[in-house]
Amino acid sequence: MRSDLYGALILLAYYIVVCAIIPIPLKCFTRIPAEVIRKFQHIGYSLSIFLLLHLFSAWYAAIAASLLLVAIGYPALMLLERTRWYHRAFADRTRGGGEFRSSLLAVQGTFAVLIAVLWGGFGARWTPVIGVAVMGWGFGDAAAALIGKWWGRRHVVLRWVDGAKTWEGFISMVVFAAVAITLTLFLYARLPWYRSLAIGALVAPLCGIAELVSHRGSDTIVVPIVAAATIAPLMALFSSVGW
Numbered sequence: 001m002r003s004d005l006y007g008a009l010i011l012l013a014y015y016i017v018v019c020a021i022i023p024i025p026l027k028c029f030t031r032i033p034a035e036v037i038r039k040f041q042h043i044g045y046s047l048s049i050f051l052l053l054h055l056f057s058a059w060y061a062a063i064a065a066s067l068l069l070v071a072i073g074y075p076a077l078m079l080l081e082r083t084r085w086y087h088r089a090f091a092d093r094t095r096g097g098g099e100f101r102s103s104l105l106a107v108q109g110t111f112a113v114l115i116a117v118l119w120g121g122f123g124a125r126w127t128p129v130i131g132v133a134v135m136g137w138g139f140g141d142a143a144a145a146l147i148g149k150w151w152g153r154r155h156v157v158l159r160w161v162d163g164a165k166t167w168e169g170f171i172s173m174v175v176f177a178a179v180a181i182t183l184t185l186f187l188y189a190r191l192p193w194y195r196s197l198a199i200g201a202l203v204a205p206l207c208g209i210a211e212l213v214s215h216r217g218s219d220t221i222v223v224p225i226v227a228a229a230t231i232a233p234l235m236a237l238f239s240s241v242g243w
Helices: 002-021 023-029 034-047 049-054 059-081 099-122 124-151 167-187 193-213 219-240
Strands: none
Touching (some): 002 023, 167 193
């Protein structure tokens, strides 16, 4: 119980550092583009999954810490949005604020679902899948946003795709997701390199498609779930055939 409390405090401190102590001076006193700062925070959010997976004694304790973070962070952000300096200090793209609050809910909600299903439902040995899936989303989505925004020239013209998305962003998503999934499987899940590479190559295009068809930030939910839903069966399949 005490270790879970310490874990919750560490998680809270981590988010304070990632969301405020590092980004606010960068936004206020440097010329770093706001989108870069936002994606720095985005990757920071994704890396926090490893705190949830390793600081807590049980899956329900990890979810409780995630919910506690929302319970503290959501009203705190609402109060900050009422201040004059909020948009000067935070890289929030919405005019009246609210983007960070929405992201907080989406990220922690997605983490909670993955933890409940894979860790709670199937056991602790499946927790690496959660980390792998989140890394595919975190680094893939960041690459898609930055490369698509600055170097994207060919827009994806399909009825079910947001008109702002580009093929350059889609390709970046697939490539970076493949690298992130492969490395996380190899270094974190301790799979053989060839199995890690095969799973990364198979899952990354699905992550790219999921990101492509997601609207209004729903990729935060859709991409990790799609990744986890394909990584876990592939790991089980390759293991069963002895490859």
